[in-house]
Every structure is written in C-alpha cells, then in structure tokens.
Amino acid sequence: xxxxxxxxxxxxxxSFFIDLQPALATVPESTPLFRVDRFNILVLFIVxxxxxxxxxxxxxxxxxxFIRKINGLEAIEEGVGRATEMGRPVLFIPxxxxxxxxxxxxxxxxxxxVAKITAQYSTPxxxxxxxxxxxxxxxxxxxxxxxxxxxxxxxKPEMAQYVAGEQFAFVAAVHGIMHRDKPxxxxxxxxxxxESLLLAEEGQASGAIQIAGTANPEQLxxxxxxxxxxxxxxxxxxxxxxxxxxxxxxxxxxxxxxxKILLVICILLGVIFETxxxxxxxxxxxxxxH
Amino acid sequence: MKTQxxxxxxxxxxxxxxxxxxxxxxxxVNFSQNLLTWVTIVGGxxxxxxxxxxxxxxxxAIQARGKDWIFKLVLVLFxxxxxVCGIIWGIEExxxxxWLFQNIQSPMMSTMFSILAFFIASAAxxxxxxxxxxxxxxxxxxxxxMLGRTPLGQAIWDKLPTxxxxxxxxxxxxxxxxxxxxAALGAAAMSLRILLGIERTYxx
Numbered sequence: 001x002x003x004x005x006x007x008x009x010x011x012x013x014x015s016f017f018i019d020l021q022p023a024l025a026t027v028p029e030s031t032p033l034f035r036v037d038r039f040n041i042l043v044l045f046i047v048x049x050x051x052x053x054x055x056x057x058x059x060x061x062x063x064x065x066f067i068r069k070i071n072g073l074e075a076i077e078e079g080v081g082r083a084t085e086m087g088r089p090v091l092f093i094p095x096x097x098x099x100x101x102x103x104x105x106x107x108x109x110x111x112x113x114v115a116k117i118t119a120q121y122s123t124p125x126x127x128x129x130x131x132x133x134x135x136x137x138x139x140x141x142x143x144x145x146x147x148x149x150x151x152x153x154x155x156k157p158e159m160a161q162y163v164a165g166e167q168f169a170f171v172a173a174v175h176g177i178m179h180r181d182k183p184x185x186x187x188x189x190x191x192x193x194x195e196s197l198l199l200a201e202e203g204q205a206s207g208a209i210q211i212a213g214t215a216n217p218e219q220l221x222x223x224x225x226x227x228x229x230x231x232x233x234x235x236x237x238x239x240x241x242x243x244x245x246x247x248x249x250x251x252x253x254x255x256x257x258x259x260k261i262l263l264v265i266c267i268l269l270g271v272i273f274e275t276x277x278x279x280x281x282x283x284x285x286x287x288x289x290h
Numbered sequence: 291m292k293t294q295x296x297x298x299x300x301x302x303x304x305x306x307x308x309x310x311x312x313x314x315x316x317x318x319v320n321f322s323q324n325l326l327t328w329v330t331i332v333g334g335x336x337x338x339x340x341x342x343x344x345x346x347x348x349x350x351a352i353q354a355r356g357k358d359w360i361f362k363l364v365l366v367l368f369x370x371x372x373x374v375c376g377i378i379w380g381i382e383e384x385x386x387x388x389w390l391f392q393n394i395q396s397p398m399m400s401t402m403f404s405i406l407a408f409f410i411a412s413a414a415x416x417x418x419x420x421x422x423x424x425x426x427x428x429x430x431x432x433x434x435x436m437l438g439r440t441p442l443g444q445a446i447w448d449k450l451p452t453x454x455x456x457x458x459x460x461x462x463x464x465x466x467x468x469x470x471x472x473a474a475l476g477a478a479a480m481s482l483r484i485l486l487g488i489e490r491t492y493x494x
Contacts, residue, residue, distance in 0.1 A: 169402075
C-alpha cells in the first residue's frame with residue numbers, strides 16, 4: 001500500500017506539469033500576474049498568517065496559552081460516560097456537506113477526539129454520513145483514534161456508514177437509527193441546513209444528551225432550542241485544538257483572537273472616519289468597494 | 291511516510307488554490323479549475339464506495355436477521371432496483387427510474403421536509419417559555435417579528451412591520467455578522483493549520 005503511494009507521487013507531479021503546460025503556453029504576454037483588486041485581501045492574509053505563525057512559534061518554544069472554558073466540549077466526555085453507563089451508543093454526525101467544506105473537516109477532527117474517548121470506554125460509536133468521501137475520511141479518523149487509544153481490535157469499519165446521498169433520505173435514516181438503537185448521546189458537528197431541527201428534535205424526543213456545533217448562523221437557533229449544548233461559529237473550529245490541548249494548535253487560536261481584535265479596531269476606525277468624512281473614503285474603498 | 295505524503299498533497303493543493311485566488315494569470319486559474327474538476331471526478335467515483343458500504347452493512351444485518359431487518363431488505367432492493375432501472379432504461383422522463391423517483395422518492399422527501407413544521411412548533415414552545423429574563427426578551431422579540439411579518443400583525447398595529455424589520459436589520463444582523471466574522475477567522479485559522487500539517491486528525 002505504502003509502495004503504491006510512493007510510486008503515485010511522481011505520477012501526480014508529472015500530471016500537474018502536463019496539465020499546466022498547455023494552459024501556460026496560451027497565456028498572453030500582457031496578462032498581469034497579480035489581481036490588484038484583491039490587494040487588500042492579500043495584506044489581510046499576510047498579516048493573519050504572520051500573527052498565527054508567530055503564536056505557533058511561541059507555542060513551540062514552550063509558552064502556555066489560556067483558552068476559555070467551552071461548556072459544550074467539556075460535556076462531550078460526560079456524554080460518552082453517560083452512554084457507557086446506559087450501555088447505549090454515541091451518535092456522531094459530521095454535518096451533511098462534502099469533504100471540501102471546512103466545517104466537515106472540523107467535524108471529522110472532533111470525531112477523532114470523540115472516537116478516542118469511546119475507544120477508551122469501549123462505548124459503541126455510530127457515524128452516519130451522506131457522502132462517500134466523508135465516509136472514507138471518517139473511517140480513517142475513527143481507526144486512527146482507536147489505534148491511538150490502544151484499542152485497534154475494537155475498531156469496526158461499520159462504525160461509519162454511508163446511509164443516503166439525499167438530504168431528507170439521510171434524515172429518515174438517522175431517525176431510524178435514533179428509534180432503533182436509542183443512542184444516549186448525539187453529537188452534531190459540521191455544516192447543517194434544513195435538517196438541523198429535524199435531527200435535533202428527534203434526538204431530543206429520544207431523550208439523548210445533545211451537543212451541536214455549526215458555523216451556519218441560520219441553523220444556530222434551531223440547535224440552541226433543541227440541544228443541551230451548542231458551539232457557535234468559531235467554537236466549532238476551535239474545538240479540535242481545545243480537545244487536543246496541543247500547544248501548537250492552541251497557539252493558532254491565540255493568533256486568531258489577535259486578528260479578531262485587529263478587525264474590530266478596523267471596523268471602529270472605519271465607522272469613525274466614514275461618519276466624520278475623514279480620509280477620503282479610504283476604509284470604504286478598503287472593505288466595501290473591493 | 292503516509293502522513294507526510296498526505297500533508298504534502300494537502301499543502302500543494304491549498305497553495306495552488308490560494309495562488310489562483312490572487313493571480314490573474316489564466317494558466318494558474320485554469321489549472322486551479324482543473325484541480326476542482328479532479329475533485330468532482332474523485333467524488334463521482336467514490337459513489338461506488340458508498341454503494342458498497344450500504345450493501346455491506348445492510349446485507350450483514352439481513353443475513354443475521356437483526357432488528358427490523360425487513361426495512362433493510364426494502365432498502366437493498368430499492369438501491370439495486372433503481373440502479374438497474376437507471377442503467378437499462380436511462381434516467382430521462384417517462385422511464386421506470388423517473389417513475390420511481392417522482393412517485394416514491396420525491397413524495398417521501400417532501401413528507402420528511404413537511405415534518406419540520408411540527409418540529410418548529412415543539413422547539414418554539416420550549417424556547418419561548420418565559421422562565422428567565424432572557425427567555426422573556428426572546429419571547430417578546432419573537433412575537434413582534436412573527437406578527438410583524440403577517441397581515442394580521444399589520445391589522446393589529448400598522449407600525450408592527452416597521453419594528454419587526456428594524457429588529458431583523460439591526461440587532462439580529464449585528465449578531466449574525468459577529469458570528470460570521472468569528473467563523474470566517476476560525477475557518478481561515480483551521481485552513482492554515484491543515485496546510486501546515488499541524489491539524490492532521492482528520493487523516494486518521
């Protein structure tokens with residue numbers, strides 16, 4: 001398997017090159033290399049990378065960072081413990097989007113941490129997904145977590161299963177799982193849409209402890225109404241770092257916080273300058289026009 | 291070695307997409323578009339993986355005569371039945387596949403979606419119980435917004451829609467933007483962690 005992957009690397013690189021050649025050959029000489037209209041985003045991107053990398057460097061040197069308590073994440077271990085005591089499974093849904101959605105990746109990172117806890121407690125884990133690529137990633141994630149916990153033999157590929165490709169067929173399948181297997185803890189982490197309330201209300205009716213997290217602001221009220229704990233927006237992306245407690249991951253969170261402060265300052269300056277009509281519309285051009 | 295290889299691929303792909311975002315060079319932009327096409331192709335092929343997963347899990351349960359195995363049998367029969375219909379007669383209008391989709395799958399999905407109305411009512415009942423000061427504020431705000439968006443609200447008080455619009459356009463939008471900015475920064479930091487290989491739990 002490993003040999004096959006090593007062999008495939010040069011093939012991928014060569015195909016990259018072959019793919020690029022005809023496209024580069026047709027480029028007119030006058031075509032600019034850089035999009036000037038995106039200069040402001042580039043500046044923000046460079047500053048953001050610099051701040052995050054700086055904090056990662058500090059973390060590498062051994063500096064410790066304080067991260068505020070996130071109740072929803074603290075409740076995960078409690079939820080798995082409850083499921084173990086009741087002899088029921090833990091249900092984890094990493095959203096209903098494809099693997100190219102960053103929220104799905106955040107969900108899979110949290111899945112890895114949850115799977116490690118279920119492996120330690122020998123609690124059954126169920127992960128229904130609605131995209132085959134997410135299925136493969138979820139299976140790898142769970143397998144890695146079980147191996148890390150020293151419970152490789154307990155891992156079963158069926159822990160993650162592809163149940164349906166359609167949104168509401170997926171909901172029907174998950175409702176079936178909730179009815180039949182009565183999971184004691186339901187964890188929803190990732191991108192959710194109209195199905196958020198359908199899943200959370202059914203879980204609520206089945207008496208499970210529910211922990212949800214999404215960065216889709218339209219779905220947050222539904223999760224807040226139906227779940228015991230809800231991670232809002234950035235908390236979803238911070239969850240993996242929070243649960244891992246690894247200094248490098250926590251360092252990037254700190255960098256992100258500083259960036260937020262910088263943006264708040266920019267917004268305040270923008271409001272003041274634009275209200276007083278100072279600066280010839282600099283902030284308007286910077287944030288609105290481009 | 292396996293992890294290093296995966297991280298290298300993730301870094302390379304991410305770097306090309308960033309480059310394409312800031313570049314006006316058609317070569318780089320086309321190349322990034324080709325990469326996205328690759329993703330679509332890989333996604334399409336991986337559907338087979340999904341079908342294998344469905345058949346494996348459900349056939350096992352049917353063989354073992356597990357709980358509610360009869361439903362699993364119906365599922366397997368329809369997975370195979372729709373696939374066979376699609377392969378033999380195609381998926382155009384007035385084919386068996388289209389008939390199955392229009393008369394079985396589509397009404398079932400509509401039914402699932404319509405259940406949402408009942409779930410909204412039960413969730414709203416729990417959320418709007420005025421047990422604390424915050425819940426009471428939420429209840430009053432919800433009444434203003436909901437009534438303000440209906441003809442009945444306008445009939446009760448003609449200024450109600452104006453107040454409902456104000457709540458949606460200012461306090462509600464301000465909070466939403468706060469969440470969106472936070473989430474966008476979180477997503478960017480996570481992407482950076484993935485590109486640098488710091489975040490690798492999703493790889494197993």
